Amino acid sequence: MTEFLTAAVGLILAMLGLGLVSILRGPTDADRMMAAQLIGTAGIAVLLLLGTVTGVPAAVDVALILALLATFASIAFVKKGLSRLETDGADPGEDR
Amino acid sequence: MNIATVFEIALAAVVLGLAIWTIAVPDTYSATVGFIAYGLLVALIWVRLDAVDVALTEAAIGGGLGGVLLLGAAARLRDTEAMTTEGPSLIVRLSAAILSASIAAALAVTILLLPDPAPTLAPAVVANAGATGMTNPVTNVLMAFRGMDTMLEKVVLLLAIVGVWSLASDQAWGGRPGPRHQADPNGVLAFLARLLPPAGIVVGIYILWTGADHPGGAFQGGAVLASMWLLVIMAGLVDTPPVRSRWLRLILVAGPGLFLAVGLGGLCFGSAFLAYPVAFAKPLILSIEVAMLLTIATTLGLLLAGAPERSAER
Secondary structure, rough: OHHHHHHHHHHHHHHOOOHHHHHHOOOOHHHHHHHHHHHHHHHHHHHHHHHHHHHHOHHHHHHHHHHHHHHHHHHHHHHHHHHHHOOOOOOOOOOO | HHHHHHHHHHHHHHEEEEEEEEHHHOHHHHHHHHHHHHHHHHHHHHHOOOOHHHHHHHHHHHHHHHHHHHHHHHHHHHHHHHHHOOOHHHHHHHHHHHHHHHHHHHHHHHHHHHOOOOOOOHHHHHHHHHHHOOHHHHHHHHHHHHHHHHHHHHHHHHHHHHHHOOOOOOOOOOOOOOOOOOOOOOHHHHHHHOOOOOOHHHHHHHHHHHHHOOOOOHHHHHHHHHHHHHHHHHHOOOOOOOOOHHHHHHHHHHHHHHHHHHHHHHHHOOOOOOOOOHHHHHHHHHHHHHHHHHHHHHHHHHHHOEEEEEEEOO
């Protein structure tokens, strides 16, 4: 079972690496932020698996905090980046 | 070399590569997003090193609140960056690079020169864990064995908020920080701001409570509470409080104030400043932590909200 979970960690880490490529490539801010969200989700999965594989139950708490704050960061991105999206001509009106 | 080691090496390489990219990328906004992802990955490394307390803080500050602070700064800088035609000169860049590299080199040399095994007080901390009735060694060190340092850190938080507030213009002084957020009251954001905070508040209090015996504590719990408060503010459901408000200032000094009062009590009734009576050590420490949870959540929220910008009447 441990081998299987370790392999799952490896697979998710590979996905996480692909997300990093997307951060590096862009091309727009929104793409980068979506990739950061993907990395956050992958990080939560890795933490839950690592907690089980290595017997560190507190890793679940770290995953819990990541889940809450990653949501918060993505909302902040939309709010802070909105003025710029408006100048680009995309969807005015939700905020402000 | 087993498979776990391969993963660790790959993770370390990815983190280093991301760090270099974050420094090298010219666009501030991209660098900020890179830094948020970097914080997430560093939290993974801390868990792998069995430093879960540090991982919690890194996830809360590095990936969460710190990232949001930087996103706000990058959004604010964007207009001025578009206007400036030339960046810093080559000499400025070179000297900044040399300064940073020499600091990194000095740290690396210090760590490499440590005697083997490195000097440590960890056995002493474990041996005296019973003195406070709490089994999390990190909380024991922070709240009891090095309580003085922790108290002074909370005072530093107060100084930080005074520094941010002092950036206010004269007309706005005493007013509300940040813009008044407005969002569709039936929209997704307002829905999320009603759905998430109840769960977030439970998680924040849980992180504080579990800190006595497992990784956790007031700072991480406070960071979660602060993010939930800011979420409600950003959804336009509540406004930021005016900084002249009396209850706000009371909450801001509650944590350090109670810490100081307990410390002075130790001087009067016990053997030394901040000496807890053994029978009451855990209740005293927990009550200090509850007060600090409120103070830290409010302080972090206000630090992210920024300097007062509007008078309280509007």
